[in-house]
Amino acid sequence: MLYTLAKVLNILNSEADPSQISLAIAFSLIAGLTPLMSLHNLVVLFLVLVLRVNLSAFLLGLAIFSGLAYLFDPLFHAAGLSLLSAQSLEGLWTSMYNMPVFRIARFNNTIVMGSLVVSLILFLPVFFLARAGIVRYRSTFLAWMKKTKLAQAIWASSFYKIYASLPGRH
Template identity: 40%
Template sequence: MFVLDFAHKVVKLLHSEERPMQIGFGFALGSVIALTPLSSPHNLLVLLLLCVINVSFSAGLLGMVLMSPLGYALDGVFDRLGHLLLVDLDGLTPFWTAFFNAPFVVFTRLNNTLVLGSLVASLLLLVPIAWLIAFAVRRYRSSWQAIILRSRFYRWFSMSRFYVWGAKAYGFVYGSGR
């Protein structure tokens, strides 16, 4: 049932009234959370931004879910990037010394090579991911949306007894407010 619910939410997001850039930046902010270690304090700030600014929160959740496996797969690359920034580049040593002597920086965990590398990489990818997702949403809405909504499979699936039964069961189990 999770797969059907997930697919339904993606289709609902694609057919929503939200602008493509709202969806794109929501997905990109969710990607920042997914690409960095979850226990990092900066993720609370990103989650707050996701809730406060005018972006798609659903797309943010989708970005977290879809980009988490990529974050785990790229941990080695992120760790090497963080090691490069913290240790190997001698020119940055005075900056890091001054930065880490500030009282609040102790709690950021940016002295961890994985945290720093993944944060830098995810911030560098923030705008490209947002533009790519916004482009994909625009492309879907202009060319594929009408085709999919008219397809026999979509009409059969949305009217099938299994779908109707699943939707009723889901509403019964989780309440009709969902």
């Protein structure tokens, strides 16, 4: 737990661009909430590796969102089922069903469809909220924290030693 917290702080306090961190979190949202071994996650992996996003933030987000996905599976199933059962979309789904790439992507699975749609909807809000949060954290909370006696005490604690030992800190 301490390690995870230290890792979050390490990312937040690093020199990395807030956009790179928040984009990594947004990508991890898709990869984490949807079934990992899905074709669309190969696209996510490609983007994560090619775009200069923060890999530590992505991996951390992936772990957290994968855990949350298990809790939200019934919700994703219900969302996917109502989308795939919608009469107005039947023509679209039928066309996709007859295309190998979509069959491999398992778009017709209720959880794949539900979780992908939910994560895509949340993608931009999560990106902008995370970015704003990081900027605000660095400008206000981090600057204030550095001046407090608590921070002074933490710097002297074992937690700080773990935190300081993490790679990418300096």
